[in-house]
Each structure stands twice: as C-alpha cells, then as structure tokens.
Amino acid sequence: MNVGEQLKVERKCRSTGTVVQLWKDFDDMPWMTVCADHGGCVGHYNRRDAEGWLSHPEDWCPTCMGEEEEG
Numbered sequence: 001m002n003v004g005e006q007l008k009v010e011r012k013c014r015s016t017g018t019v020v021q022l023w024k025d026f027d028d029m030p031w032m033t034v035c036a037d038h039g040g041c042v043g044h045y046n047r048r049d050a051e052g053w054l055s056h057p058e059d060w061c062p063t064c065m066g067e068e069e070e071g
C-alpha cells in the first residue's frame with residue numbers, strides 16, 4: 001500500500017448511482033479512478049484524464065459495465 005495516496009474527489013455518479021473516487025498516487029499510477037461500490041478501478045497519467053473518466057464508471061468499472069448481464 002502506497003502511503004502517499006490521497007483521496008481527492010468523492011461523489012455519487014449520476015449515470016450509475018455508485019460512488020466514484022479520484023485518488024492521487026494510488027499504487028503505481030499518478031491518478032486512479034475508483035468505483036467505490038464495486039472496487040473497479042483504472043489508472044491515469046494526469047488529472048485531466050482521470051477527471052474525464054470519473055463521471056462514467058460504466059465505461060471502466062467491470063461491474064458497472066456488466067450490470068445488465070448478471071448470471
């Protein structure tokens with residue numbers, strides 16, 4: 001666990017209803033977007049990219065992506 005990680009943004013995503021988070025210095029990535037409800041995450045190299053991804057976890061959280069195809 002990287003001691004430098006910082007939670008920068010946490011908000012409820014309108015499209016999925018899940019809580020999404022923006023972290024700085026998470027694991028080996030400078031920025032990381034996380035779907036807090038499902039644990040899905042993806043790394044980014046700059047904050048602008050990360051913020052762009054943050055609002056639509058259905059494009060990067062495996063659980064949000066597959067929500068309609070359970071079982």
Ligand SMILES: [Zn+2]
Nearest residue numbers: 035038061064
């Ligand atoms: Zn999700």
